[in-house]
Amino acid sequence: MNCTDLLSHLSDYFDDQLSEELREEISVHTAGCQHCRVVLNTTHQTIEVYKGAELYEVSPGLRDRLHDAIMARCFAKK
Amino acid sequence: MPAIQSPVTEEVHPDVALVARAKDGDTAAFEQLVRQYERQIFRVAQHITQNREDAEDITQDAFLKAYEKLDQFQGNSKFSTWLVRIAVNESLMRLRKRKTSKTVSMDEDVQTEEGSIPRDFAEWRPNPEQQYNQAELADILRKTIQGLPPGFRTVFTLRDVENLSTEETAEALGLSVPAVKSRLLRARLQLRERLSRYFRQKQEGQPA
Numbered sequence: 129m130n131c132t133d134l135l136s137h138l139s140d141y142f143d144d145q146l147s148e149e150l151r152e153e154i155s156v157h158t159a160g161c162q163h164c165r166v167v168l169n170t171t172h173q174t175i176e177v178y179k180g181a182e183l184y185e186v187s188p189g190l191r192d193r194l195h196d197a198i199m200a201r202c203f204a205k206k
Numbered sequence: 207m208p209a210i211q212s213p214v215t216e217e218v219h220p221d222v223a224l225v226a227r228a229k230d231g232d233t234a235a236f237e238q239l240v241r242q243y244e245r246q247i248f249r250v251a252q253h254i255t256q257n258r259e260d261a262e263d264i265t266q267d268a269f270l271k272a273y274e275k276l277d278q279f280q281g282n283s284k285f286s287t288w289l290v291r292i293a294v295n296e297s298l299m300r301l302r303k304r305k306t307s308k309t310v311s312m313d314e315d316v317q318t319e320e321g322s323i324p325r326d327f328a329e330w331r332p333n334p335e336q337q338y339n340q341a342e343l344a345d346i347l348r349k350t351i352q353g354l355p356p357g358f359r360t361v362f363t364l365r366d367v368e369n370l371s372t373e374e375t376a377e378a379l380g381l382s383v384p385a386v387k388s389r390l391l392r393a394r395l396q397l398r399e400r401l402s403r404y405f406r407q408k409q410e411g412q413p414a
């Protein structure tokens with residue numbers, strides 16, 4: 129496995145979609161390739177830092193307003 | 207198909223009953239669905255359009271459309287995925303109208319490899335959470351995701367922020383699974399590259 133191969137498997141690696149053999153090849157490659165090790169680590173951190181991050185908080189006020197507006201539009205007297 | 211052989215492990219999603227009741231005109235059932243998904247739909251719309259007023263409008267439009275088209279919902283997908291799909295389409299339409307963004311289709315902006323080839327090879331130390339407080343971190347994450355082309359931003363948002371499966375993401379975007387995977391990989395790599403500017407380990411003697 130070379131660096132380009134590793135890159136192409138990266139998403140499947142994180143999504144747990146790889147065979148045991150490919151996972152093993154990746155760990156062998158990263159043991160000897162510092163660049164790929166960093167890319168693997170920091171891509172993992174990228175995914176983790178965004179996971180469940182509440183970037184756009186919906187305040188209770190906004191939620192109430194939104195909810196009322198949706199209901200009003202769906203059930204407007206025709 | 208003999209009913210007896212239906213697998214016992216197959217659990218029926220609670221939305222199925224709510225949708226059935228809503229189709230029969232049960233207002234409370236529909237309101238329950240609204241309650242369950244209004245925040246998610248708002249977040250998705252906000253991520254794609256990067257505009258709060260647009261996101262509010264889109265959320266309303268999406269639920270209205272879902273309500274009007276409820277009879278067409280066949281239950282082949284999850285109700286939430288169907289709803290997200292409506293919201294994504296509304297959001298992309300809104301972007302197209304606004305035209306502040308150069309490319310607004312799911313296809314146009316994915317031809318280039320630009321930004322997907324790793325160039326920064328510094329570890330992130332200490333962890334981002336240790337380098338920045340919560341508000342600063344949220345600000346960095348928002349700014350960084352805003353810089354992605356809409357097609358990548360949308361895939362990443364659904365898959366990695368809202369935690370849809372790859373298959374659900376494909377369904378919500380009208381893309382094939384391989385197309386989602388390839389966009390997701392590039393979105394993740396581009397974000398990694400951009401975030402490295404903030405999170406990379408500072409070299410000894412280098413001004414922070």
Ligand SMILES: [Zn+2]
Nearest residue numbers: 130131161164
């Ligand atoms: Zn390598």
